[in-house]
Amino acid sequence: MERVVGDFRDxxxxxxxxxxxxxxxxxxxxxxxxxxxxxxxxxxxxAARSGVTKTGGGxxxxxxxxxxxxxxxxxxxxxxxxxxxxxxxxxxxxxxxxGIPITLSVLAMEVGRRVGLEIVGIxxxxxxxxxxRVGDELLVLDPFGGGRVLERAEAEAIVAxxxxxxxxxxxxxFAPTPKPQIVVRMLRNLETIYARREDWAKxxxxxxxxxxxxxxxxxxxxxxxxxxxxxxxx
Numbered sequence: 640m641e642r643v644v645g646d647f648r649d650x651x652x653x654x655x656x657x658x659x660x661x662x663x664x665x666x667x668x669x670x671x672x673x674x675x676x677x678x679x680x681x682x683x684x685x686a687a688r689s690g691v692t693k694t695g696g697g698x699x700x701x702x703x704x705x706x707x708x709x710x711x712x713x714x715x716x717x718x719x720x721x722x723x724x725x726x727x728x729x730x731x732x733x734x735x736x737x738g739i740p741i742t743l744s745v746l747a748m749e750v751g752r753r754v755g756l757e758i759v760g761i762x763x764x765x766x767x768x769x770x771x772r773v774g775d776e777l778l779v780l781d782p783f784g785g786g787r788v789l790e791r792a793e794a795e796a797i798v799a800x801x802x803x804x805x806x807x808x809x810x811x812x813f814a815p816t817p818k819p820q821i822v823v824r825m826l827r828n829l830e831t832i833y834a835r836r837e838d839w840a841k842x843x844x845x846x847x848x849x850x851x852x853x854x855x856x857x858x859x860x861x862x863x864x865x866x867x868x869x870x871x872x873x
Contacts, residue, residue, distance in 0.1 A: 648851045656818040659729065659749040662742065665825050666728035668844045678730040682746075685712065686753035696755070698773045701780075704751055709786035712736065714743060716783035724836075727829050740767040741825055743782035759815035762824060763794060763808070765801025770813060777813060823853045830862070839869040 647664050650657070659682055663675040689707045694700040708714050717726050717737040725731035732738035732746060744760055744767050751758035751771070758771045761779060768781045768789065779789045781797070789797070791808060798806045816824075826849050833842040846863045853859065 644847050644851060647848050651819060651822065651852050656822075658745055658818050658821065661818070661822050662729040662745045662749075662825060665822065665829065665848070666730050668829060668841055668848070669724050669728050670730060673730055678733055681733045682749050683753060685750050689750065689754055691751075691754040691756065698778075700754070700756055701771050701773065701778065704747070704754070704756060705780065705786035708747060708750065709782070714738070714746060714782070715785065716740065716743065722832050722835060724829060724832050724841075727825060727832065738783075739828065740781075740783040741821065741828065744769045745821065745825075747780065747782050747786070760818075760821050761813055762816040762820065763812055764798050764806055766794075766797050767816075767824065768794070770815070779813065819852050823849065826852070837869075839866050842866050843870065 650661055650664055659679055660675055663673065663678050666678075667673050667675075685708070689704060691700050691703050691707070694703045713736045714732070715737060717723065717739065720726070721739060725735065726737060726739040727742055729742055729745060732742045738746070741760075747769050748758045748760060756771060758769050758780075761768050761770045766781075766783070768779055768783075770777050770779045772778070779791075779794060780786050781789050781794075784797075795806060795808050798808065826845050830842055830845040830849070833839070833845060843863065843866045846859055846866060849856075849859045850863070
């Protein structure tokens, strides 16, 4: 376990984090024998087949990527079984074409990066989406909703449903989420899922990784102690 967590630490210390690789390292909590290289190759294959590079860039390139991933390839949100841990594992998303907002967003970001599109993560309250700047305009896309372009009012409606109250979104809400914080959000999702399932061994594995990427948060140490009690190790 120490070696696995050490490898995770090394991955996140890279000057430019490989988000796809980091997401797949997170997925190893659920799938310890996962071949990260095979899943990265699947991302490469999607990029190669997308046809985005033939569009000349700009809005046509972004629209082509949306059509390819969420139309032709059939990636979609798993609203029927949202808390299935497989939805949080990028390898499973690639295989099943089902995910939650953050893993579908990572998919779009990573395929986009491979075809020369700058797509950033946007961590709205209770919902994760992506954005890409076309000229002076930031286009906000909802991968969980089929890759549709969101107007601000639509984004506010999605957030209101997610958090149970109205939230007035400002430009700050649409600022790019740093890659380490995307990894943190993925881990926190899995921590919640494993706690709901009382799978304390996997919850502990999540927290150990949170302590690597988000070490300044005392709550992680508290949560680790709670989980160790559940496991009978304290």
